[in-house]
Amino acid sequence: MTTLAEPRQAQAIERGLVTRVVDRLGGGVVQVFMILVALFWLIPTLGLLVVSLRGETDNNSSGWWTLFTKPAQLTFDNYSSLLASGFSSSFWNTVLITVPSTVLVIGIAAMAAYAFAWIEFPGRDTVFLVVIALLVVPVQIALIPIAKLYGTLGIFGSILGVVLFHVAFGLPFAIFLLRNFFVGVPRELLEAARMDGAPEWRIFATVVFPLAKPAIASLGIFQFLWVWNDLLVALVFADTENQPMTKALQSQMRQFGTNVDILAPGAFLSLIIPLVLFFAFQRYFVQGMLAGSVK
Amino acid sequence: MTERLDGPQAAGGGESAAGASSGPRETPADPSPNSPSSPTSPSSPGSSGGSPAAASPSPSTSTSGSTGSPAAAGPPVRLGPSPKLAVLFLLPALLLLAAWMIYPVVYSIWRSLYDATGDRFVGLSNYISIFTDSSTLTTIRNNVIWVVVAPIIVTALGLIFAVLTERIRWATAFKLVLFMPMAVSLLAAGVIFRLVYEQDPDKGVANAIITTIHDTFSSGASYPGARPRENDQAPAVVQDGAVVTRQPAQPGTPVLIPLVGIGQDLMQDAPPAKAAPAPGGDGLSGTVWLDVVRGGGGTLNQIDPQEKGLGGITVEAVSGGVVKATTETAADGTFRFTGLPSGSYVVRLPQSNFTAPFNGLTWLGPTLITPAIIGAYIWVWAGFAMVLIAAGLSAIPRDALEAARIDGATEWQVFRKITVPLLSPVLLVVFVTMIINVLKVFDLVFIIAPGSVQPQANVIALEMWRVSFGGGGNQGMGSALSIFLLVLVVPFMIFNIRRFRRDEG
Known part of the structure; x- marks a missing residue:
């Protein structure tokens, strides 16, 4: 026994040593590789930020990376002239489009998801499969028909039209997500409430909805980011006075070379809010996960 | 299969399930950036779906149970609300879905059979010209390149990064850096890459790096135009x-x-x-x-x-x-x-x-434009793939990996024979999500390709917009293209439905 065991142990130790050495060496390679990858992902955005903070002549004569040797190039001129040029109105249009789209999707989808999860009705499964099928329907399919419809209704070009479009196309995912969450709410909670004779809308509002906060938070941020970052829908349905930032910037793309001093700060302004929100909600997501698992 | 998808869910991976949901999600969301959300989405929907599922016996039982339980509870009280109530809860959503998604499909099919102005019935000729017109053929060819190249690279990179993040201490920071681009609009990403791809090596960082590397390895200076004097005395x-x-x-x-x-x-x-x-x-x-x-x-x-x-x-x-x-x-x-x-x-x-000095590549020229835009796409999406796959990875039973290592398997063997097969459901979800997304790619091509090379970079979703709104004025053709796009995603629609049915048991 011992004689058998000993060499095996020695072998194991030896192998352990070898793997450790290999790991150490490999670990170094992995570290370097991952640092390079991270730089690869950071540099383009950093470039945008730096370009947005340099004057036009500097941008035309040298690369943004020269900032590190000549920090004196930094200036906020691009930003102040951008804001002076009326860009801020497109910022407000973005907000006016994004906030209602997000709130409406959450409300409407939560009601539908509740019905799919907790109310018996004939054909429920079939209807839900249709919702799942709609998940992948491309936005393009609706551009022409809805443009025509909006023309008839007289809301073509308005913020309302853009909002409704975003709400409709956000619904399949929203319903899918919330329904899957609602289904996981313990039955006993609902049945207890129903026993007590609480009306269905009150169970929805006081039992299920509050429990679903984590799911609603994540749905909210998805929808927010989607609408905030949308270009195509705005391009078709928003006219110039109602255009969000993405469309306003797109219209400057034609003369990219000469418009860098508008495009770079504009693009950076448009991405800063999603980015902040994204990092802030990161924590919220974790809390939601923990809360979910405790319950 | 199902189990494994669920597994991660329950295991706090949650995210893999999210993968499932976010997959389809970004799709409706469409090509646009919102998808950024999806990477995040994994965590929460997953958690949401997953943890309760883990707590109660299983989600499916509770659903199907609800059908059975009133009956099983036997005689008296009907606890569930009446079906009529369901109509009230569903009405707003169903109205919107019917008017904004289902009616357009029907209308587009009808409209695609008419000419540009909609006055004359032309049968299938719009569809025929999709496959005969040389410019739309270029468009279709580009879409094929996209579908073949981009999803594989994104999934592979996601897998590599996910496995390697387990070996570094700053994994969280790395993940944040990689999926940060998903919070950014594709328009902003497009502007970012227009700057990266600038031709002049003194402006575009891509050519700056390439020329630096080139100059390090090719010796010698260059004197274009230098020549001897042209006379008999010149030596x-x-x-x-x-x-x-x-x-x-x-x-x-x-x-x-x-x-x-x-x-x-x-x-x-x-x-x-x-x-x-x-x-x-x-x-x-x-x-x-x-x-x-x-x-x-x-x-x-x-x-x-x-x-x-x-x-x-x-x-x-x-x-x-x-x-x-x-x-x-x-x-x-x-x-x-x-x-x-x-x-x-x-x-x-x-x-x-005496040749001109190397000035980098013409990224935004007709030959390199599609690879260049795919590069930008990978930059945007690799983080999404990585986060989903990392979640799946964290749910793989460590015992299996350890057992294989103790049996003397090399790291590569462990990866090839255990990790990848166990991850295959998640990889499939990521891959399919990417295909759907790539089919509808619009913003990046629209923004990064300069107007003069847009015909060479064109894709179906962009062509649809150009034909019907961007000056083309041919809504018959536009409708045909949008139906073509819809037909392309139908297989994935079926894939999603099947997977859902299987997961629900």
């Missing part, structure tokens, strides 16, 4: 683009190669040319210089004190048409060969000295 002549001495080098006499045709301003900082010291017995030496004196004067074909040496030029010693030795001029223009076998040599400056 060197042009031959096939190279500059060659007229006479074989005389032993003991330095070779003189005077050149002209370079702006003196470019040479201001160069050191003055020097006469090379006379070579030894088996050697050969000489000077390459700019035989022009600022402001005129100086002797032709002689090295005058103000004249500048041409450094970094490749010099070849040629005997009988064969290159016997190669060297490079010093900053003062002098060069020297030693230890040459005896024979008669001419000195040649190969053409590479």
Whole structure:
């Protein structure tokens, strides 16, 4: 026994040593590789930020990376002239489009998801499969028909039209997500409430909805980011006075070379809010996960 | 399969399930950036779906149970609300879905059978021209390239990064950096990459890096336009683009190669040319210089004190048409060969000295535009793939991996034979999500491709917009293209439905 065991142990130790050495060496390679990858992902955005903070002549004569040797190039001129040029109105249009789209999707989808999860009705499964099928329907399919419809209704070009479009196309995912969450709410909670004779809308509002906060938070941020970052829908349905930032910037793309001093700060302004929100909600997501698992 | 998808869910991976949900999700969301959300989405929906599922026996039981339980509970109370109530809860959503998604599909099918203005019925001719018109064929070809290349690279990179993040301590920071692009609009990503791909290496970081690398590995400077004087006295002549001495080098006499045709301003900082010291017995030496004196004067074909040496030029010693030795001029223009076998040599400056300097790649030109945009797409989406796959990875039972390692499997074998197979459901979800997304790619192409190369970079989703809104004015064709796009995603619609049914049991 011992004689058998000993060499095996020695072998194991030896192998352990070898793997450790290999790991150490490999670990170094992995570290370097991952640092390079991270730089690869950071540099383009950093470039945008730096370009947005340099004057036009500097941008035309040298690369943004020269900032590190000549920090004196930094200036906020691009930003102040951008804001002076009326860009801020497109910022407000973005907000006016994004906030209602997000709130409406959450409300409407939560009601539908509740019905799919907790109310018996004939054909429920079939209807839900249709919702799942709609998940992948491309936005393009609706551009022409809805443009025509909006023309008839007289809301073509308005913020309302853009909002409704975003709400409709956000619904399949929203319903899918919330329904899957609602289904996981313990039955006993609902049945207890129903026993007590609480009306269905009150169970929805006081039992299920509050429990679903984590799911609603994540749905909210998805929808927010989607609408905030949308270009195509705005391009078709928003006219110039109602255009969000993405469309306003797109219209400057034609003369990219000469418009860098508008495009770079504009693009950076448009991405800063999603980015902040994204990092802030990161924590919220974790809390939601923990809360979910405790319950 | 199902179990594994669920597994991660329950295990706090949650995210893999999210993967499932976010997959379809970003789709409706469509090509646009919102997808950024999806990477995040994984965590929460997953958690949401997953943890309760883990808590209660299983989600499916509770659903199906709800059907059975009133009956099972037996006689009396009907606890569930009436179906009529369901109508109230569903009405707003169903109205919107019917009017904004289902009606458009029907309308588009009908509209695609009519001509540009909608007045004349043209049957299937719009569809026929999709497959016969050369510009739409380019568009379809580009979409094929996208679908074949992008999803595989994104999934593979996601897998590699996910596995490697387990080996670094700053994994969280790495993940944040990689999926940050998903919070950014595709418009902003497009602007970012327009800057990256600028042609001028002094502006675009891609060409700055490439030219730096190129210049490190290719020796020598470049003097485009430099040439010998074209007269009989000039000691060197042009031959096939190279500059060659007229006479074989005389032993003991330095070779003189005077050149002209370079702006003196470019040479201001160069050191003055020097006469090379006379070579030894088996050697050969000489000077390459700019035989022009600022402001005129100086002797032709002689090295005058103000004249500048041409450094970094490749010099070849040629005997009988064969290159016997190669060297490079010093900053003062002098060069020297030693230890040459005896024979008669001419000195040649190969053409590479006179070609224009390497200025990087034309990323935004017609040939590279699609690969360049795919590069930007990968930058946006690799983080999404990584986060989903990492969640799946964290749910793999460590025991299985450890057992294999103890049995002597190498890391590569563990990866190939255990990790990848166990991850295959998640990989499939990521891959399919990427395909759906790629089919609808619009913003990046629209923003990154300059107007003049958009025909070469075109994809179906962009062509649909161009034809119907971007000046084309042909809504019949636009409708046909949108139906074509819809048909392309139908297989994935079925995939999603099947997966859902299977997961629900």
